[in-house]
Amino acid sequence: MGRTSGVGLRVGVVGLGLVGGSVARLLHAQGVDVTAHDATAATRAAARAAGLRVVGDLADVCAQEPDVLVLAVPLRAMRSVAAEVGRHVRGATVVTDVGSVKGAVRDAVRSAGLESRYVGAHPMAGTEHSGFEASDPAMLDGARWAVTVDGTTPRGGFVTVLRLVTGPLGGTVHVLTDEVHDESTALVSHVPHVLATELLGVVADAPVRDVALGLAAGSFRDATRVGRTDARRTEAMVTDNAAWVASALRVVVRDLEQLVRALESNAPVGEFFDRPDPVRGPAPVAGSGERLRVDLDDAGDWRTALAGAGARGAVVVDVEDGAVVVA
Amino acid sequence: MGRTSGVGLRVGVVGLGLVGGSVARLLHAQGVDVTAHDATAATRAAARAAGLRVVGDLADVCAQEPDVLVLAVPLRAMRSVAAEVGRHVRGATVVTDVGSVKGAVRDAVRSAGLESRYVGAHPMAGTEHSGFEASDPAMLDGARWAVTVDGTTPRGGFVTVLRLVTGPLGGTVHVLTDEVHDESTALVSHVPHVLATELLGVVADAPVRDVALGLAAGSFRDATRVGRTDARRTEAMVTDNAAWVASALRVVVRDLEQLVRALESNAPVGEFFDRPDPVRGPAPVAGSGERLRVDLDDAGDWRTALAGAGARGAVVVDVEDGAVVVA
Numbered sequence: 243m244g245r246t247s248g249v250g251l252r253v254g255v256v257g258l259g260l261v262g263g264s265v266a267r268l269l270h271a272q273g274v275d276v277t278a279h280d281a282t283a284a285t286r287a288a289a290r291a292a293g294l295r296v297v298g299d300l301a302d303v304c305a306q307e308p309d310v311l312v313l314a315v316p317l318r319a320m321r322s323v324a325a326e327v328g329r330h331v332r333g334a335t336v337v338t339d340v341g342s343v344k345g346a347v348r349d350a351v352r353s354a355g356l357e358s359r360y361v362g363a364h365p366m367a368g369t370e371h372s373g374f375e376a377s378d379p380a381m382l383d384g385a386r387w388a389v390t391v392d393g394t395t396p397r398g399g400f401v402t403v404l405r406l407v408t409g410p411l412g413g414t415v416h417v418l419t420d421e422v423h424d425e426s427t428a429l430v431s432h433v434p435h436v437l438a439t440e441l442l443g444v445v446a447d448a449p450v451r452d453v454a455l456g457l458a459a460g461s462f463r464d465a466t467r468v469g470r471t472d473a474r475r476t477e478a479m480v481t482d483n484a485a486w487v488a489s490a491l492r493v494v495v496r497d498l499e500q501l502v503r504a505l506e507s508n509a510p511v512g513e514f515f516d517r518p519d520p521v522r523g524p525a526p527v528a529g530s531g532e533r534l535r536v537d538l539d540d541a542g543d544w545r546t547a548l549a550g551a552g553a554r555g556a557v558v559v560d561v562e563d564g565a566v567v568v569a
Numbered sequence: 570m571g572r573t574s575g576v577g578l579r580v581g582v583v584g585l586g587l588v589g590g591s592v593a594r595l596l597h598a599q600g601v602d603v604t605a606h607d608a609t610a611a612t613r614a615a616a617r618a619a620g621l622r623v624v625g626d627l628a629d630v631c632a633q634e635p636d637v638l639v640l641a642v643p644l645r646a647m648r649s650v651a652a653e654v655g656r657h658v659r660g661a662t663v664v665t666d667v668g669s670v671k672g673a674v675r676d677a678v679r680s681a682g683l684e685s686r687y688v689g690a691h692p693m694a695g696t697e698h699s700g701f702e703a704s705d706p707a708m709l710d711g712a713r714w715a716v717t718v719d720g721t722t723p724r725g726g727f728v729t730v731l732r733l734v735t736g737p738l739g740g741t742v743h744v745l746t747d748e749v750h751d752e753s754t755a756l757v758s759h760v761p762h763v764l765a766t767e768l769l770g771v772v773a774d775a776p777v778r779d780v781a782l783g784l785a786a787g788s789f790r791d792a793t794r795v796g797r798t799d800a801r802r803t804e805a806m807v808t809d810n811a812a813w814v815a816s817a818l819r820v821v822v823r824d825l826e827q828l829v830r831a832l833e834s835n836a837p838v839g840e841f842f843d844r845p846d847p848v849r850g851p852a853p854v855a856g857s858g859e860r861l862r863v864d865l866d867d868a869g870d871w872r873t874a875l876a877g878a879g880a881r882g883a884v885v886v887d888v889e890d891g892a893v894v895v896a
Contacts, residue, residue, distance in 0.1 A: 430789040477838060
């Protein structure tokens with residue numbers, strides 16, 4: 243989908259860290275009317291200096307009745323911020339977020355009484371750095387986004403968020419359930435963060451640490467890059483997605499134990515290195531091949547239809563008022 | 570150390586894959602007289618087309634009595650190639666290699682009767698690609714090299730290899746024992762390769778595979794890059810260094826098991842993410858701070874002195890005829 247203009251759209255962004263800052267700056271650059279807030283005064287000042295309109299109070303963002311309010315605070319703050327939004331939000335504002343664990347955010351939103359306004363979202367983009375100073379609209383260039391739905395997702399809000407993400411934010415969207423999102427990101431993001439952290443820890447504790455670091459080249463640098471992420475951010479991501487992360491790590495532990503036993507007993511290890519291999523090639527192109535037009539029916543079957551296609555790899559290719567096309 | 574010219578030096582390179590091809594092309598570009606050989610006719614043709622002098626027989630490389638003969642064949646071929654070199658090498662030729670596991674190569678060299686000519690070497694540089702077509706002299710730009718010694722390492726050969734690596738090859742050298750090298754590379758190269766392979770395997774087997782790959786972004790791409798290395802090359806590296814790799818993986822398995830148990834029981838996991846953290850910062854600058862001039866004495870104490878400094882992170886900063894300075 244080509245990127246459409248954001249002129250006329252009004253968006254509030256709460257939290258101006260790496261992701262929230264990048265979202266706010268990209269939307270502003272695309273002509274969206276953005277009102278932003280961050281709990282930290284220094285961050286508000288930096289965001290103002292970068293040309294954003296920033297207010298000092300979360301209630302003031304809500305009072306503007308933006309079309310969409312984006313919660314971009316850390317996972318560990320999501321519950322309290324959602325509660326505060328619940329007290330102040332009004333009008334037709336749709337609430338979305340950019341959190342990396344969708345089940346946990348939905349729980350927070352539900353507790354805050356925001357469910358009927360809520361559509362989950364998560365851009366698969368980031369770096370090991372944190373804070374507004376690390377934010378960069380280019381970080382979101384061509385990003386894959388998950389937009390998550392459940393049985394309560396509002397139809398109008400869903401269309402608004404899809405248009406925001408595929409339009410001014412320039413994203414490619416998989417519509418997913420929270421569960422499929424959280425299982426998938428456990429595999430391709432949270433477990434990689436854990437393994438990178440573990441690699442750094444093993445080297446830090448090794449007697450040969452200094453020379454090992456001296457010899458470290460590309461394989462170690464790449465394998466540990468996300469291990470340099472703020473430890474609290476990684477911890478929050480992993481604990482908020484504990485069940486899926488633990489389940490994936492159980493498989494890792496089992497496989498590594500088998501490999502260790504084979505190495506220690508001189509047994510063949512070829513099987514470990516020769517596993518089913520559809521993922522060694524280049525990254526798959528967007529979409530699943532099937533093209534499906536889903537009417538946003540009153541009964542709400544569109545939610546399961548779209549999430550089913552999303553789980554098979556389909557992405558959104560067109561958003562109409564009454565239908566969404568995936569392929 | 571500034572790069573010194575290789576003019577006047579004669580080097581044979583056996584094996585023209587990713588590393589051997591890069592070494593041969595860099596040496597040729599630096600004015601070294603290079604004679605190369607590869608077992609595959611197509612590779613020989615490609616190397617000739619790239620301007621290298623290539624001979625069709627390993628014996629012909631040996632017959633030229635190069636100052637240094639570099640064994641750059643895959644680990645799994647090292648034993649048979651070393652044996653063949655043992656039958657043909659003559660004159661004062663020094664034998665070195667670029668293999669990623671030094672203990673295993675030394676065993677092969679010892680079996681071939683080449684020990685008195687042998688000085689081990691290993692550039693910490695590479696990519697997930699293979700073959701001469703992937704070779705690139707720039708891959709070795711600024712690379713850290715290990716040069717390995719034991720009680721039999723010849724003094725003259727050692728100086729020759731140090732001059733080759735720090736001169737025309739432009740490397741920075743840690744002098745190490747095989748054991749310290751192999752333990753270090755298990756940590757910063759072989760275990761990262763195993764974990765990258767495992768991550769690809771876990772995702773390949775997952776029910777959400779397609780959407781997970783659709784959502785995969787930088788953290789997964791970086792974490793799995795070296796998992797896309799030729800499976801046989803990774804397997805050879807891991808099995809040839811089985812003891813050190815297994816020992817490091819045991820630690821990984823133990824730590825991940827603890828994490829899984831904590832995640833499954835809602836116990837605190839902060840400790841996992843807060844481990845001693847000297848490695849999260851920028852890569853250390855070369856060297857250990859101490860400056861040490863080691864005379865290449867007849868008694869051979871220089872070997873332990875240099876390997877001891879190397880294990881503490883020191884690198885070679887000057888090579889004289891009768892001494893080596895590390896810092």
